[in-house]
Amino acid sequence: MMRLGYRKVSDLPATLAVFPLAGALLFPRWSLPLNIFEPRYLNMIDDAMSGSRLIGMIQPMGGSRQVPKLAHVGCAGRITSYSETEDGRYLINLTGVCRFGIAKELDVDTPYRQVSPDWDTYAADLTQPDLSCLPERERLASALRKYVASNEMEVDWEAVESAPLETLVNALSAGCPFSPMEKQALLEASTVAKRCEALIALLDMDVPGDDSSTLQ
Structure with missing residues (x-):
């Protein structure tokens, strides 16, 4: 509830x-x-x-x-x-x-x-979401490290390591300088787990020379 x-x-x-x-x-x-x-x-x-x-x-x-x-x-x-x-x-x-x-x-x-x-x-x-299917925090943190290094951004890494994962996913989805269409895709993701996967894909896509992930 x-x-x-x-x-x-x-x-x-x-x-x-x-x-x-x-x-x-x-x-x-x-x-x-x-x-x-x-x-x-x-x-x-x-x-x-x-x-x-x-x-x-x-x-x-x-x-x-x-x-x-x-x-x-x-x-x-x-x-x-x-x-x-x-x-x-x-x-x-x-x-x-x-x-x-x-x-x-x-x-x-x-x-x-x-x-x-x-x-x-x-x-x-x-209803409260099922967070058991969320990707491991380290996958998201690894994608964020590459994204931050490429875009010369500052990040509170203590918060990245300690914040509840749903909070972290939402904070990055809202705060990263993605395009309106990309932000809309994150909003429309059906579950928090799918939003996290889409977020990781977007972070990877915005790193020059890194084609390891594609946003579905």
Whole structure:
């Protein structure tokens, strides 16, 4: 059972406000801090706080900045912390609940966009995942070492060695500078184990001269 209390698809809303934000990935059981300052999204947070406290994070995929095309899959998060700054911004933290597909986008009067979410494909997000099939941490760490050396990045290796593996996979998936399509593939991976395998493949693919792995 999710600690936020969502046990089944019927516990989730039939309408969901969405926040298109490039590169910002939210995963089930993963936290995402956000700094909200655009008026339309301040309005969205106000409405969410007075209702279900759920919003959907989704990647834009082309189109205009004001009305981008939306990826087919996003992740709903519950606002689990909230504060307002003196200059009117909202600092919030989202905790991922469940991924969703877009059944359809709704014709609404709100300044932010809303969709009818299809939760069924990702209903398993509402239960604790089976982590027994995850690849060994050293496989991921080895791919990360080569990637970091090639891209001149700094990494907290103590965290790599000690963080829960699901947390590490999600942190790297969200934090590495992959393309929007690559990040979307990581989000849509059906299980944490498959996300980890895809992550290792992406890390290997971005190392010059290393053709040892191919993203399926």
